[in-house]
Amino acid sequence: MQGRRILLVIGGGIAAYKSLDLIRRLRDRGASVRCILTAGAQHFITPLAASALSGQRTHTDLFDREDEADIGHIKLARDADVIVVAPATANLMSKMATGGADDLASTVLLATTLPILVAPAMNVRMWQHPATRRNLATLRADGVHVAGPNDGAMAEAEFGPGRMAEPTEIADAVERVLAAAADRHESGARGGVLSGLRVLVTSGPTHEPIDPVRYIANRSSGRQGHAIAAAAAAAGAEVTLVSGPVSLPDPPGVRTIHVESAREMLAAVEAALPADIAIFAAAVADWRSATEAGQKLKKDGNAPPPLQLALNPDILATIAHRAEGRPPLVVGFAAETENVVEHARQKLARKGCDLIVANDVSPGTGVMGGERNSVQLVTSANVETWPTMTKEQVAGKLVARLGEIAKGRGRA
Numbered sequence: 001m002q003g004r005r006i007l008l009v010i011g012g013g014i015a016a017y018k019s020l021d022l023i024r025r026l027r028d029r030g031a032s033v034r035c036i037l038t039a040g041a042q043h044f045i046t047p048l049a050a051s052a053l054s055g056q057r058t059h060t061d062l063f064d065r066e067d068e069a070d071i072g073h074i075k076l077a078r079d080a081d082v083i084v085v086a087p088a089t090a091n092l093m094s095k096m097a098t099g100g101a102d103d104l105a106s107t108v109l110l111a112t113t114l115p116i117l118v119a120p121a122m123n124v125r126m127w128q129h130p131a132t133r134r135n136l137a138t139l140r141a142d143g144v145h146v147a148g149p150n151d152g153a154m155a156e157a158e159f160g161p162g163r164m165a166e167p168t169e170i171a172d173a174v175e176r177v178l179a180a181a182a183d184r185h186e187s188g189a190r191g192g193v194l195s196g197l198r199v200l201v202t203s204g205p206t207h208e209p210i211d212p213v214r215y216i217a218n219r220s221s222g223r224q225g226h227a228i229a230a231a232a233a234a235a236g237a238e239v240t241l242v243s244g245p246v247s248l249p250d251p252p253g254v255r256t257i258h259v260e261s262a263r264e265m266l267a268a269v270e271a272a273l274p275a276d277i278a279i280f281a282a283a284v285a286d287w288r289s290a291t292e293a294g295q296k297l298k299k300d301g302n303a304p305p306p307l308q309l310a311l312n313p314d315i316l317a318t319i320a321h322r323a324e325g326r327p328p329l330v331v332g333f334a335a336e337t338e339n340v341v342e343h344a345r346q347k348l349a350r351k352g353c354d355l356i357v358a359n360d361v362s363p364g365t366g367v368m369g370g371e372r373n374s375v376q377l378v379t380s381a382n383v384e385t386w387p388t389m390t391k392e393q394v395a396g397k398l399v400a401r402l403g404e405i406a407k408g409r410g411r412a
């Protein structure tokens with residue numbers, strides 16, 4: 001991050017002391033850092049400490065005449081490459097999610113179009129509160145990047161998620177955000193193959209609840225779908241990723257919406273339309289439990305309760321068959337264990353999509369959950385067989401092909 005300019009907003013939490021270390025780590029990596037301290041932050045650290053470590057003036061007041069004459073909040077919101085909010089308190093996240101602007105930090109965050117990374121830190125119950133979950137989902141949907149929080153010992157002798165990520169972890173996340181922004185910029189300047197197009201991607205498995213603690217799932221890791229979303233963003237597209245539960249980080253530069261079940265995934269996909277290209281890489285569970293018990297099912301000595309299944313909506317088919325607002329290019333995936341191409345052809349017709357990426361997931365291929373993939377691209381007219389590659393390479397090649405197809409159709 002040599003020469004990159006970072007605006008660090010320090011919120012009012014005990015983790016603010018770690019942000020002083022973060023300033024040093026970022027500067028050690030060659031970045032320049034300018035700080036804003038909220039009123040709360042100044043209970044934990046002083047503007048003087050932040051200035052001494054950053055080597056720059058620290059800003060605290062929205063209506064500071066000297067500040068406004070010197071730089072001004074709008075300029076602060078522009079004169080950087082990325083804004084990092086660490087610690088991001090529950091209150092700061094809430095203001096960001098609702099567009100509140102009642103102090104310098106929140107006003108700058110509302111006035112900016114720069115990439116934003118938040119490192120939440122708060123009491124575990126505040127972190128788990130539905131209001132914070134909602135705010136977090138809103139921020140993610142707005143394209144805000146999130147680092148942490150980590151599990152661990154916290155102030156007030158508590159334990160759980162809510163500890164701010166470590167300064168080196170935050171610095172690594174800043175690097176990723178800056179790299180993604182640079183990729184997008186470069187690809188925009190190059191006129192990336194998908195620049196100006198809206199791409200929607202589904203990824204990962206779905207979890208279908210049986211009761212509050214049990215669910216039906218599958219072995220999908222989400223690697224292929226996430227790699228496609230990242231490759232599409234790097235190719236200049238405006239990408240929305242609807243992801244089932246995965247243990248992967250959100251791809252940088254991608255608006256990521258997190259869902260659990262197939263029905264939630266369909267609702268999120270419909271809400272994310274319109275799109276120019278929709279790529280359905282998720283391994284959606286075909287069936288869900290017909291009933292969802294409100295309480296944990298008990299083994300009470302009797303025979304186990306029968307599991308009744310109900311059919312889930314087919315997201316790909318629903319979108320591909322839409323009379324209105326169908327994305328011009330709809331791509332499905334077909335994981336098969338035999339007669340791969342034949343089954344893919346049938347699926348193409350049945351689901352109403354334009355292209356199927358077919359792969360052999362029979363045991364021994366290591367594709368499901370693995371790092372490599374061997375795919376065949378099936379359209380109604382022909383079949384392309386690609387060599388075995390990493391999922392990232394498959395994603396890059398697929399994005400390049402979709403760019404060609406979109407171009408061939410007069411950019412869809």
Ligand code: C5P
Binds near residue numbers: 202284286334347
């Ligand atoms: O029918 P099958 O599951 O083999 O089809 C796979 C393709 O359909 C994938 O693109 C997958 O994302 C999509 N699909 C879906 N909703 C479902 C089942 C599959 O979008 N309920």
